[in-house]
Amino acid sequence: MSSTGKKGSDSKIVVLGKAGVGKSALVVRFLTRRFIWEYDPTLECTYKHHTTIDEESVNMEILDTAGQEWTIQREGHVRWADGFVLVYAISDRQSFEEISNIKQNLDDIKKTNSMCVLVGNKTDLCHERKVSYMEGQNVATDMSCAFYETSASEGGEEISEFFHELHREIKRRKQVEAKPRRRSSAHQVRNVLNKMFKSPGNKQQMSPTSPTGKQQVAVPP
Numbered sequence: 001m002s003s004t005g006k007k008g009s010d011s012k013i014v015v016l017g018k019a020g021v022g023k024s025a026l027v028v029r030f031l032t033r034r035f036i037w038e039y040d041p042t043l044e045c046t047y048k049h050h051t052t053i054d055e056e057s058v059n060m061e062i063l064d065t066a067g068q069e070w071t072i073q074r075e076g077h078v079r080w081a082d083g084f085v086l087v088y089a090i091s092d093r094q095s096f097e098e099i100s101n102i103k104q105n106l107d108d109i110k111k112t113n114s115m116c117v118l119v120g121n122k123t124d125l126c127h128e129r130k131v132s133y134m135e136g137q138n139v140a141t142d143m144s145c146a147f148y149e150t151s152a153s154e155g156g157e158e159i160s161e162f163f164h165e166l167h168r169e170i171k172r173r174k175q176v177e178a179k180p181r182r183r184s185s186a187h188q189v190r191n192v193l194n195k196m197f198k199s200p201g202n203k204q205q206m207s208p209t210s211p212t213g214k215q216q217v218a219v220p221p
């Protein structure tokens with residue numbers, strides 16, 4: 001455990017989006033606060049990052065994918081992940097249009113509404129903008145996820161914010177899933193009826209009988 005705070009939950013994050021939208025640039029900016037103009041486009045890399053979020057010591061694993069091809073290996077990555085950063089470039093309309101397909105693939109593989117943040121990168125190229133802020137916001141609303149615009153090259157605070165926010169969402173969902181599930185209503189009804197029939201005072205009143213004298217209350221299995 002780190003001296004910076006109590007141990008929090010860990011998270012595994014995959015960064016997805018069309019080739020060239022700036023996935024590697026965003027990850028490297030988040031991890032090192034630096035911007036490097038060129039990365040090996042075929043390189044797929046997992047980074048282990050230790051940080052503090054909300055005064056908790058946290059381990060993040062971040063997988064920076066290369067391009068967007070769906071392979072068996074990619075499906076494995078999706079199953080491995082707790083949450084996803086979906087990236088498009090505001091200067092590349094096609095990269096934005098591909099986001100819904102990516103999200104659909106994730107939900108199909110995860111068999112649930114997968115935890116995501118949507119990120120429109122390259123806001124420094126505003127003179128080449130092909131996707132408005134509102135369009136990004138609307139798609140994020142449809143996907144029930146948070147939305148950010150940013151520039152990996154300029155490096156605003158929002159880059160840390162969306163990684164941290166995704167971590168918080170992952171943590172919230174893990175907490176909900178860890179809670180014991182409520183018993184079914186049939187189970188609850190059976191318990192109530194059992195208690196009533198075991199109580200000597202209630203037995204005569206609450207236990208309907210058939211003409212043959214046999215108890216007829218159907219207690220759910």
Ligand SMILES: Nc1nc2c(ncn2[C@@H]2O[C@H](COP(=O)(O)OP(=O)(O)OP(=O)(O)O)[C@@H](O)[C@H]2O)c(=O)[nH]1
Pocket residue numbers: 017018019020021022023024025026036037038039040041042043065066067068121122123124125150151152153154
């Ligand atoms: N102007 C500008 N260029 C950016 C920004 N982010 C990334 N780039 C450039 O976009 C190109 C692609 O960046 P990458 O980070 O390699 O993109 P990627 O999505 O990881 O690409 P693949 O690995 O091929 O999937 C590089 O030339 C980057 O320098 C940004 O915020 N603004």
